[in-house]
Amino acid sequence: MKDRATENHEEYAIVLIDGVCHLCQGLTQFIIKRDPAGAFRFASLQSEIGQELLRQGGLDGDSPETMVLIEQGRYYTRSTGALRIARRLRFPWPLSYVLILIPPFLRNLVYRWVAKNRYRWFGQSSECMVPTPDIRRRFLS
Template identity: 85%
Template sequence: MEDQRIVNNEDYAVVLIDGVCHLCQGLTQFIIRRDPAGAFRFASLQSEIGQELLRQGGFDGESTETMILIENGKYYTRSTGALRIARRLRFPWSLSYALILIPPVLRNLVYRWVAKNRYRWFGRSNECMVPTPEIRRRFLS
């Protein structure tokens, strides 16, 4: 199955984002600019492939309150996923992985607070971001 190959791909990790969230769209662009090696691919949680990857990971199709990192077949959510992404970005962003030492319950309090307010603070679109042609290759269909 092609989707299983994507999940277990060792060449890159997959980041599932809320495709209509402006904060999530901005973070996707932030990651792409700081990941010249192309270690990450992206898909919207609302897309067909995003929904399939959610199901494979045991999530319901309504899981839009968190971004999800799929790395070597393992699913990471909330602050743990975000920090694992940061770890693979260019210096100095990789240094923020040290925050993993903070207990997850505390990290996720902040994560959930931002996630709960992201639409109010940053807005949302009626449809998912359309990537520019030069970064289109980083998005899963």
């Protein structure tokens, strides 16, 4: 039996983000504005649902240094997840998917550098972002 965290997740992709990171919150808004079809749903890595999804995917729930994309039951992290998100956004963002040709260890060097410095560069909140009523349906709770 599926729990509410994973119910109907085959209908859309799920993006798990660090809910207290300003960069991650900004990227969530960026995705929403460029995803008019509503293909993505969101949850915080720190939330109960986020933690359950991480456990189901065999990922560590204690290190929010990566975003996670769950697409058709498969888990993608770091630059691969980001590029897979970009390819489903409104034009011109799908063009960036060509970067998938760069070996992951090189792509992830850049990803890890940004992830390591994101709080210093962009700041962090003491709480997760509260979605506005018009986009609340896009957030798992």
